[in-house]
Amino acid sequence: MATPKFSTASQSFHQELKKRINTYFAETGKAPTGNAVLYSKAIILTLAFIAIYTHLVFFTPPAILALGECILLGGVVAAIGFNIMHDGGHGSFSQSKLLNEVAAFSLNVVGGSSFMWNVKHNVIHHAYTNIDGVDDDIDIKPWMRMSSTQPRYRLHKYQHIYFWILYALLYILWVFVMDFQKYFNRKIGAMPLKKMKAWDHIVFWSFKVLYMFLFVVLPIYMVGFLPWLGGYLVFGVFTGLIISIVFQLAHTVEHTHFPMPNEMTGKMEDEWAIHQLKTTANFAPRNRVISWLVGGLNFQVEHHLFPKISHVHYPHISRIVKETCQEFGIPYIEYPKMRYAVASHVAFLREMGRK
Template identity: 30%
Template sequence: MLNQERLSLEPILLKTETSGLADEEDCGRSVSLEELRSAHTSKQAWVSVDGVVHDLTKFRAQHPGGSDFISMSAGKDVSKLFDTYHGLRQRRILRKYGIGKLIGQDLPTFPPADDFWLTLRQRVDEHFELAKIDRKHSPNTLRRYALTVLVICCLYWMQWTLMSPSWSFYSISVAYGVALAQYCVSAIHDGSHGAIGRDPRLWKLLLIGHDCFNGCSSTLWIYQHVMSHHIFPNIDGFDTDIETAKIGFRRIKSTQKYFDFYRLQALYAPILYVLLACSVRMDDFIFYFTKRRGPLTVNPFTLSQDVVFWGGKLFFVLTRIILPLSLWGASMTRVIAAFFLTDFTFSIVLATIFQATHVVDSAAFPRINPKTGNIDTDWARIQVETAQDYAHDQPLTTLFSGSLNYQVVHHLFPTVAQEHIPALGPIVRQTAKEFGVKYEVKDSLWSAVGGHIGLLRMLGTPPSSH
């Protein structure tokens, strides 16, 4: 009873505490946007939360989530990012580090949490409390990581030591790509959200696999996925997942200029998704040297981040190209063919899982209010309305996708281990229904993919003014 009382009071306390925090620290000095943005060095780490600037330089080494997350957040407004991963206790700790009020606005803001979000969060807290489950504890998920790594290593060894006939050699290449994709949707994804265990050393270990196995930067992935997409899903200019070039190969939002070749994008775009991994690796170097990732400044890499970035690239080239050629004496033809077959498979599996969740015809693409520069819809409602779930009654799809077929649930509660996510689906669905929030759940993966193709067709149709 006491626990339920505490849970029911926490949303009210959080509102009061947040308001009090800003009021209490308004008396501090004024901090300009330029000052905040420049405070992202090894000697200075400032962040803004709800208009209050905090100096976390000394706290960085003590941060339970690891110092790297402070280093990456430094110089930025992290209001919603903080709320997503922290609670009332962390708010109280944050008070100690306030140094003044931010003059100006770095990012669009959301209105205060409404009754939908407060009710939903309370119900989910009660679910874990009553079931006596730690939302981050999942031995089954850890076993899955270990099994996936074992499969990856075994497939790699089989491919280059057995020198199988062509049909089995290339079959192993395909299986290798599928296994790498599984590591992405499970270990890498969970590590980036701190959604497994409470030790940041585990999260970092899991993330290193992205650099070494896939040749893609885990640090830049966090900027893209955790600090951008999860905070501003489908919001043009702030969600790096829907960032497009002036003349992109596809049109996925109405704000893009239309070109005649988009008429066929529903046919050719899914084929080009095989180049996803190659594109990410090339972009890594661009973002690393330009210090930009969409709307976000990429802060100077720490020594450990640099070691992982460059060491991962070297390990990837060494294991995928150099060792097969030099150590096992494989022909260049086989090495190149295996590389691209694995890469294409890896890319298609990930593109299928990710494109079927947000870039679909049933998802909202919220706009910034041009008068205020802010967002008029509550953050939690946006998380629900900009995504779609699928195949809730298909355990194999849930396993295959790393529970990302519960995309809405994951966006609302990103720190929950994937094993526990399906149990939250009915809670979210019922609460959304009560508060009139549109919650889209497709019957299967293929109907969800159909929503993506539908969006490509819709936006590939010439606008009436064209």
């Protein structure tokens, strides 16, 4: 399909909201990028990753302790993605371009491709959220039906039950399958992949080889094949579950929309910012532990409206966003507890699986 175009409004909600957010940062004197809170978190997560990995591979703890550490390592890898890589990829980790690039580059170390992520997430998903045929995040065909515009198959009747299995496989498939599909097919979903320079090819292959050495070859050499296989599966499954749940709760719940462009004009009904509000949801906004662990991705509304603002500011600017939405009569989707959002996601999948 052709790339959708968003409508414009004479009294733009987006312009007014940006003015108020800019005023907030001007009055408080804060930089919209990361601060000492984010940098200390990045140090803690990085040291935790190194310590757990080193203990698992080189000190061979007892099986029960090792499995616990594999789960913990999976949580730390997911947290690095949420807190360090994600902000870095959006240029909001630091005012320094170099630090942002280093933070975004962390994805390559833990198995992904920062190049593929930038195109898939920053370029496509953030621009065309929940638009079937463009947003690759809702394209899980034929295994799952994530929009009423997608074909329904018999197996979808049970997708609200078996989705846990697919989500658990996300990280392993991402590292070993999906990045390579994008690389060789030269596209992400239906969208063409941005042309890769020589350096992009070098980074892609060299870090895939490095990952294979660090997470496959070296552990097998140190602890043996079967202990590695069991540990890696526990690590990969837990990482996949966390990543999947956090991102799915942001867009595929009962109250989010899946609008499509006009067939004749190719234009969307709403302006871009309103489209983001209708397709995005927050969860557990007052839970500080969840906010710390998921890098503010429980404030997805604020993140989608202002991706270049670091997540450490989302709890503060969310009040401004919510008040502005109320004044303009625009929905602001929020689940006060994470379990409510999970229940809504399950209900959404059940509804999509029905005839």
